[in-house]
Amino acid sequence: MTAAYAAQAQVVPDSETAPPVLQYEDVEVIRQAVASSSRSISNIMRDAHRNPAQTLSFFALEADHTVVEIWPGGGWYTEILAPLLREDGKLIAAHFDPEGGPEFFAKSRSDYERKLQSRAKVYDRVELATLNYDPEQPITEPNSADRVVTFRNVHNWLAAGMDETKVVFQKMHAVLKPGGMLGLVEHRARPGSSLEDMVKTGYVDEQLVVDLAEEAGFELVSRSPVNHNAQDLADHPHGVWSLPPTLRGGTEGRARYMGIGESDRMTLLFVKPE
Numbered sequence: 001m002t003a004a005y006a007a008q009a010q011v012v013p014d015s016e017t018a019p020p021v022l023q024y025e026d027v028e029v030i031r032q033a034v035a036s037s038s039r040s041i042s043n044i045m046r047d048a049h050r051n052p053a054q055t056l057s058f059f060a061l062e063a064d065h066t067v068v069e070i071w072p073g074g075g076w077y078t079e080i081l082a083p084l085l086r087e088d089g090k091l092i093a094a095h096f097d098p099e100g101g102p103e104f105f106a107k108s109r110s111d112y113e114r115k116l117q118s119r120a121k122v123y124d125r126v127e128l129a130t131l132n133y134d135p136e137q138p139i140t141e142p143n144s145a146d147r148v149v150t151f152r153n154v155h156n157w158l159a160a161g162m163d164e165t166k167v168v169f170q171k172m173h174a175v176l177k178p179g180g181m182l183g184l185v186e187h188r189a190r191p192g193s194s195l196e197d198m199v200k201t202g203y204v205d206e207q208l209v210v211d212l213a214e215e216a217g218f219e220l221v222s223r224s225p226v227n228h229n230a231q232d233l234a235d236h237p238h239g240v241w242s243l244p245p246t247l248r249g250g251t252e253g254r255a256r257y258m259g260i261g262e263s264d265r266m267t268l269l270f271v272k273p274e
Helices: 003-008 024-034 052-058 078-085 103-118 154-160 162-175 195-201 206-215 254-260
Strands: 066-070 090-095 127-130 145-151 176-187 219-224 265-271
Touching (some): 024 052, 024 078, 052 265, 066 162, 090 103, 145 162, 162 176, 162 206, 176 206
Parallel strands (some): 066 090
């Protein structure tokens, strides 16, 4: 069994259903995108912690899909999704609102735009959109996407507020076609963590994420342990930012945090019912 297939063939509780399984050819296309020569070396070095081929295979993402990537940041996953979708699909990058929020939002989006411009042969077909907390401003055309994917962003929405977080889930639901799916990765908090602790540490309660998605109209399809890290006990002085790549504590405890690696993460797949 290949690694990508193994990521999908997980035992799931009776209350959930097995995720869709890609054909071998579709898994190979994902692997080729992960192996793209256009990816930066620094990003490739993080594959061991982020498991992109297995994660995207678990999300059953295909090369002819229309995919919305929510808050792509510096473009770590864009480096994989852009070549994967360039010929037969479409990638819509719903980045920060440059007109709203902290100055970091405008700078991050500007840096991302420069990244797209730097390799036109790879990124020329990426469409830029905006995700903000205005409930009247959709991401893009409703019922148009096959997949929405977002990586380590829920804690940012919670920091803005619970109402804002709910707006984001509603927008992700609205942009998907009936039968379309939301793939979500997030730092996983210890059970019983308070909302205050989640915002402070960056680790989010998995059941809260499920509840937020279901409130927006999604149904949970399955969970994958592909990004589980048993070494991470989520009890660090600087929260998730104690760990690489941030290493907020500097040299203090650095060797231990490098040994732990990146955070323990939930990997969830939801569907917008038909």
